[in-house]
Amino acid sequence: MRISTRAVQLSPAAAYYIALFLIPLLLLAAYSFYSVESFEPVAKLTFHNYVEAATSDIYRGFYLRTLRVALVVAVLVTAISFPFAFVLNYLLPGRKHLLYFLVLVSLFGGYIVRVYAWRNIMGREGVINQTLIGTGVIDSPMTLFLNSEWAVVVALVNYLIPFGVLPIYAAMQNVPPTQIEAAQDLGGSRWRAATKVVLPLTSKGCVAAFAVSFIATSAEWVTPQLLGGTGDQLIGNQIQHQFGGGLNWPLGAALALTMVVLVVLLLSAAYLVIRRWLR
């Protein structure tokens, strides 16, 4: 009786997840095996899309660049977020709630606005160039900021830092301060306390920060489109293209799922290595 009530109470959410999450993913997987005839996906099953995703030199270039950018972004986000969360939690305990609150709020504010802002700041007619010209530091606009891989990395790191701080900070809430005091009483420096005690105890949070940034970057297409040059486009741009002007949905679906498989394999391998290393 009690269990059936529970099942009834859970069923609306469960039904919603099945209809609008599970089915879309299954259809995406199904479409990746479809063929295309006169720009329309047709249910003639083929491995051709995956063969193209795996063997084409063009896509290999996009995958490698995407994985490189994702790695750089994830490393930077984790490397910036860990000390930030550490300082917040252990060195500024009086203000930690307010500062954490600020990070939390910035997490949910302005995905597209941020990309626009960076374009505005770094562009030819952007804030940096205009200000430098206006104050007479340079004569003509510099073009090294916008349309570069660095612009893409800076914008993504900026957007993802809150996603990095959150899990690490949460993990630190479970580390008893007595453990750190013990490490210091035994003669360890603050730096050693941070690396030898807090880092291993919060490794799950750090892994989450790294993984979230890596996964988010792996499917990013707006940031490279608006801030990167033609040579800085990522696999997400190719996927988006197949659903837009390219009109090859099955290939787009196969490209997307190949990326997911690559990301899962790489993250699992990295996790195993890090777990060994932390032991």
Place this chain on the structure above:
Amino acid sequence: MSTPSMPRSTKVMARLYVVAVLAFLFAPLVVVVLFSFHSAPRMSFPFEGFSLRWYDQVLHDQLVIDAMRRSAIAAVLTGLMTAVLGLTASLALVGARTRVRATTMVAAMVPLTFPTLLYAIGLAITYHFFGIGYSLRATIAGHVIVALPFVFLIIGASLDRFRFSLLEAAFDLGASPWLAFRKVTLPLILPAVLGATVLAMALSADEFVVAFFTAGQEKTLPLLLYARINQGLDPSLNAIGTILLVATTSLAWVSAARTSKENQ
């Protein structure tokens, strides 16, 4: 790690680091807000003066008004739907065994592990497959999935602190299940549900990728901003960006304030 034992230089360095990271986080947002009030059409320093001309221009632009209205509708409906789904599911989870609750929570988190692009194209394919046209309604249905994991996260954290002894006491005193729900369960989980609802609204108002693939011609505010960025930079975009930013961050602020107050 007591404060007095800490060297002064360490504390100064720590403060500088926090300030630097926060400055980096908020720099792009500050630039957008600041230049939305610039009286000159240039986006550069020195700042010439304040003016509301870009807001005046934007608020007389029917396309912007339409997009704002759609975003507001999407936010409210996403909030309502996630509230209903989250509340009914949380009733099942109150008093459920820890294993059942943990499994349900993990299942509810699964969408978070997929990049939004993947989900968005899957959803676009699904609508195409069933012959459903792209529209604002189609986007809202997707926004609910984007927001639900966060809603469950907040409600789940609240359930972890739920004092079941209160519910048992109510039953011991002869309360009916309905009375116990109304007088005990609901007041205890309502702050979390409300906080989660407001958060879902913020997520919907800010969401771009799902909307891009499923909204069709019914462009929300982020989509309109994107379309205009592609047409070229124009100072009025700062005003659109600021309006969007104020909407999402104030909702996030309200939600964070609600849920963090409850945490203490």
